[in-house]
Structure formats: structure tokens, C-alpha cells
Amino acid sequence: MPDTEPQTGEKLVEGKTKEVYTATGEAGLVVVVNKDRITAGDGVKAHNLEGKAAISNATNTKVFTFLQESGIKTSWVKQTGSKTYLARRCDMVPLEWVTRRVATGSFLRRHTGVPEGYRFTPPKLETFFKDDANHDPQWSEEQVLSAGLEVGDVVVGRLEYDIMARTTLTVFEVLERAWASLDCALIDMKIEFGIDVETKEVLVSDTIDSDSWRLWPSGDKRLMKDKQVYRNLETVTQESLNQVKRNFQWVADKLDYFIPKPQGQVVVLMGSPSDAPHCEKIRDHCTKLGVPCQLRVTSAHKGTEETLAIIAQYEGSGLPVVFIAVAGRSNGLGPVTCANTCCPVINCPPLKPEDVSRDVWSSLSLPSGMGCGTVLYPEGAAQSAASFLALGDHVIWSKLRAKQLNLWVSLKLADKKMNAN
Numbered sequence: 001m002p003d004t005e006p007q008t009g010e011k012l013v014e015g016k017t018k019e020v021y022t023a024t025g026e027a028g029l030v031v032v033v034n035k036d037r038i039t040a041g042d043g044v045k046a047h048n049l050e051g052k053a054a055i056s057n058a059t060n061t062k063v064f065t066f067l068q069e070s071g072i073k074t075s076w077v078k079q080t081g082s083k084t085y086l087a088r089r090c091d092m093v094p095l096e097w098v099t100r101r102v103a104t105g106s107f108l109r110r111h112t113g114v115p116e117g118y119r120f121t122p123p124k125l126e127t128f129f130k131d132d133a134n135h136d137p138q139w140s141e142e143q144v145l146s147a148g149l150e151v152g153d154v155v156v157g158r159l160e161y162d163i164m165a166r167t168t169l170t171v172f173e174v175l176e177r178a179w180a181s182l183d184c185a186l187i188d189m190k191i192e193f194g195i196d197v198e199t200k201e202v203l204v205s206d207t208i209d210s211d212s213w214r215l216w217p218s219g220d221k222r223l224m225k226d227k228q229v230y231r232n233l234e235t236v237t238q239e240s241l242n243q244v245k246r247n248f249q250w251v252a253d254k255l256d257y258f259i260p261k262p263q264g265q266v267v268v269l270m271g272s273p274s275d276a277p278h279c280e281k282i283r284d285h286c287t288k289l290g291v292p293c294q295l296r297v298t299s300a301h302k303g304t305e306e307t308l309a310i311i312a313q314y315e316g317s318g319l320p321v322v323f324i325a326v327a328g329r330s331n332g333l334g335p336v337t338c339a340n341t342c343c344p345v346i347n348c349p350p351l352k353p354e355d356v357s358r359d360v361w362s363s364l365s366l367p368s369g370m371g372c373g374t375v376l377y378p379e380g381a382a383q384s385a386a387s388f389l390a391l392g393d394h395v396i397w398s399k400l401r402a403k404q405l406n407l408w409v410s411l412k413l414a415d416k417k418m419n420a421n
Contacts, residue, residue, distance in 0.1 A: 005081040006031055016043050017056070018207060023086060028198045029077065030089045032207065034060075038244065040231045042132040049241055053083040055248045059209040061085060062255035063175070067204065069259060069290075070174055070395075071402030072167065075194055075205040090194025090205045091152035095144065096136060097164060099172035100124040100188040104214065104221070105228070107188075110138070123172055125165060141165075151195045159416055163202045163409055164193050170405045171204060174398035178258045179215065181394045184225075189213035210248045225251050262396070264320030264389040265292040266382070269310065269337060271299050271327035278350035278378060279326050285382030289399045291389060293382075300327070300336035307333070311341050320392060322385040324348050325372070328355070331362040338372040344388045345372035348381035 008021035008031045016039045023029040034053035039046040057079060064076035075088040100107060103118035107126075127144055128136045139147075141161065149156040168191060176186040189212050194205035210226050217223040225247040233240050266286050268279045279295050286293035298307045314321045321343045325334035327350075334347035347363040356376075363374040375381040383400070390397035 005084055006086060008033075016046070017211070022089070026086070028089050028196075030087055031080065032085050032087055034083045034207070038211075038227070038230055038241075040227065042135055045231075045236075047236060047241060049245055051245055052248065055245065055252050056207065056209040056211070057081075057083050057085060059248070059252045059255060060207045062252070062258060063208045066178065066255075066258045066398075067171065067174070070398035071406060072171060072174070073201065073203050073406075075196065075203040087205070088194075088203060089197045090203060091154075091197060092205065093151050093156060093160075093164070093193045093195065094130040094149065095139070095164075096128040096130060096190045096192060097168040098126045098128065098188060098190045099168055100126070101172075101176065102185070102187045104187060123169060125168060152197060152200075154195050154200060159412060160195075160202055162412060166405060166408060167193075167202070167204060170401055174394075174401055175213075177394040177397055182254055182257055183218055184254070185216045185219040187214035187216055210251050215251065259395060262290060262292050263393045264322070264396075265294065265314075265317075266322050266324060266385045266389075267310075267314050268293060268295045268324045268326060269307070269333055270295065270297050271301075271325075271331075271333050273297055275326045275328065275350050278348075281378035282324060282326070282348065282382050285379045286385065289382065289386040289403070290396055291382070291386050298333070300332040301330070304336065307336060308340055311337060315341055315343060320389055322346065322388045324381050324385055326350055329359055329362075331359075334363055334372050334374075335366055335370055338366070338370045344385070346381050346384050347372055347374040348376065348378065349374070351376065 006026060007024035009024045010022045012020045012022060012030065017035050017037050019033045021031045023031045034056045036048055036050050036053045037046065038049045038052055061079040064074055067074055068076065075090050077086040077088065079085045100120055101123050103114050104116050108114060108116055127139050129139045130136055144156065144161055145158060154160065171191055172189055179186045191204055191208060191212065192206040194203055196203055213226055214224065214228055215226045217225060229247055230244045268282055270276065270279045283293040283295060296310055298310055300307045323337050323341065323343055323345045325331065325337055325345060325347050327333040331347060331349050334345055338345040349360065349363050351359055366372065373384065375384055386396050386400055390400055
């Protein structure tokens with residue numbers, strides 16, 4: 001964190017819990033200043049809470065760092081002070097996007113007959129129009145699309161709605177996985193979006209902190225650590241406010257464990273050093289997905305004992321391991337590895353197009369009792385290996401999920417561009 005905070009210019013907006021200023025000398029950026037203020041019920045219930053601004057800012061920083069490292073596009077840039085952060089300047093879309101995994105709270109009031117604890121699979125998505133005077137009424141997809149909301153010089157239509165809807169679900173799912181790794185259930189959460197004033201991209205924006213979600217440790221509502229504790233207070237005392245602040249600090253501290261060290265690794269076994277360029281492409285794609293990858297040279301035909309020794313070395317590491325076998329012509333490396341390990345094995349032979357029909361069968365036609373798959377391209381091999389490791393590593397899972405989202409968005413944008421021509 002820098003010693004000096006960026007200079008603030010014109011105040012753009014002031015809300016119940018924060019202020020937003022232009023950033024002097026920083027084109028396209030704003031400074032967000034959090035307040036020591038907690039509110040509920042559209043601001044009807046409100047109290048000063050010393051220290052909340054710093055806790056909120058720390059929480060927001062850790063959440064957005066995790067989202068951005070996963071690959072999800074957001075407006076957040078960096079934390080600049082104990083109560084401030086720098087963000088892309090956006091025209092805010094006046095909608096709250098709520099994702100629910102478990103039925104509770106206002107959903108039960110609006111849907112009588114649904115028992116508390118009903119689990120939504122897939123998660124339930126709802127939108128609410130930001131209008132304090134009318135208590136943020138719920139809007140359907142049809143209402144949002146029919147409203148023709150003008151945000152800056154962008155009209156929110158089908159493209160923008162679809163991107164926000166898909167991104168909302170992705171944000172919830174990656175945070176849900178991360179919290180689950182800490183034995184906490186993410187019950188529901190809300191986020192907002194903005195349209196970048198320069199790039200016109202739809203970005204996850206605003207602040208995400210303990211005001212934004214319901215969080216139940218061990219899935220137990222009685223242990224809730226979110227703002228619902230404040231909402232439920234019939235009589236607000238200094239001690240009850242201190243308990244709310246302790247809960248918020250607990251959340252901020254837990255977020256330190258959102259991005260642990262990788263729990264597994266990929267080991268690429270190549271039959272010859274001439275296969276190195278192919279293997280280096282696999283390693284590059286693994287790196288993009290946050291997967292540690294090591295390259296080894298060994299031949300199952302020419303040095304079987306050494307191959308088995310290398311396999312045993314990694315099996316004995318105590319870490320989840322996926323082996324990728326890279327061998328052309330007659331691929332004995334993949335089948336031998338598969339026959340001598342319980343770890344997943346993927347064949348990715350460096351085949352030339354003219355040799356595929358002849359040499360690929362040594363990777364595909366295996367003796368009984370073997371189950372290694374075959375992927376022809378380095379990116380596919382890396383992604384397949386990452387999928388295995390993602391079963392026990394929420395960070396890798398999040399990167400895969402964000403990659404899927406970004407590919408989907410790129411196709412939507414390409415379709416719009418093509419349709420405009």
C-alpha cells in the first residue's frame with residue numbers, strides 16, 4: 001500500500017456508506033472512500049460504527065483480488081489507504097443482482113409456502129431496481145429489458161443483461177467454493193455492475209463486503225457473521241454494535257485464506273528432449289490456470305526403471321498429481337505410467353498432422369485395466385489436468401470457471417459485432 005493516497009477531485013456521488021471522487025491526475029479512475037457507517041432498511045436504521053470503514057475496505061480488497069486473480073473483470077484497481085480504494089470510473093447500472101443458494105430472508109416473505117433452507121440448484125438469480133423510496137422493487141428479466149435503462153451512452157439490452165446475469169452466477173459460484181473451503185456456507189449475495197466510461201465494458205463494480213452477503217459458518221444460521229445480525233437487533237447498544245464489528249473483522253481475517261498455495265501439480269513426462277517445445281506449451285497453459293507444472297525427460301521403452309522411479313517420487317510427495325505423457329510414434333510412456341500409478345494420466349502425443357492416423361493408436365488402444373485419456377493439443381491437456389486438480393482446489397476451479405465465462409462473453413461480443421455489419 002502506498003504511503004500517500006491519491007488526491008481526490010470532484011465528488012461524484014455520496015451514498016449511505018461511501019463517497020466517490022474523481023482521482024486527480026488519473027484519467028478514467030475514481031477514489032472510493034468508505035464510511036464508518038452501518039445501515040439497514042433503505043437507510044431507515046443507521047448507526048455510526050467506528051472502524052467499519054477500514055474493515056469494509058480490507059474485505060473488499062481481498063474479495064476483488066480473488067475475483068481478478070480468477071480472471072473475472074471488475075472495476076477495482078487497488079487499495080490506496082485504510083479506508084479508500086482506486087477503481088475504474090463507471091456509470092453504474094441501477095440494479096442489484098442477487099444470487100441465492102438457500103431460501104431465507106425476503107425470499108420467504110415473497111414466496112409463501114417455500115420452507116426456509118430450500119436449496120436452489122442452479123442458484124436462484126433475482127434483480128432489484130435501485131429505488132430507496134420504493135424499497136428497491138424486484139424486477140423480472142422482462143421488466144429490465146423493457147425499461148431501456150440508459151447508463152452513460154449505453155442502453156441496457158439483451159447483450160448487457162446476459163453478460164451481467166452470467167457474470168453474477170460466476171461470481172457467486174467462485175466465492176461459494178472459496179468460502180466452502182473454509183467451512184462457511186455462502187447463502188446469498190448481491191453485486192452491482194458498471195459500464196466503464198472509457199472502454200464501455202460491463203464490469204463487476206461497487207463494494208463487496210459483509211453488507212453484501214449472508215454467510216453461515218458450518219452452514220448454521222445461528223452462527224451468521226453478516227449484516228443480518230445488525231438487521232435483527234431490536235435494541236441497538238454499543239455492545240451489540242461491537243459484536244457486529246467483531247463479526248465483520250472475523251470475515252475479513254478469514255479472507256486471508258482465500259488464495260492458498262496450490263495444493264497439487266502437473267508433471268509432464270516427455271519421451272525425448274526434442275518434445276520440449278510441445279511440453280513448454282502445456283506448461284504455459286498450466287501457468288495461466290494457476291497450476292504448478294514440472295517437465296521431466298524419461299523414456300518408458302529405453303529407461304523403464306527410471307520412469308517408474310520418477311512416478312514414485314511424485315506419488316510420494318503427498319500432493320495431488322496429474323501426469324501428462326508426451327511421446328510420439330509408439331507411445332509407451334502414457335500406458336506404462338497409467339499401469340503403475342493411481343494418479344490421473346493424460347496422453348498428449350506431439351503428433352504431426354500427417355502422422356496422426358498412424359501413431360495416435362498407441363495412445364488410444366490400451367490394454368485392459370488402463371484408463372488414461374488422450375488429448376491432442378497442449379491447451380486441452382493442461383485444461384484437462386487442471387479439471388482433475390480443481391476437484392480439491394477452489395482457486396484452480398475458479399480460474400477454469402472464469403475462463404468459461406470470458407470465452408462465453410467474447411462469443412457474445414463477436415456475435416454483436418458480426419450482426420452489426
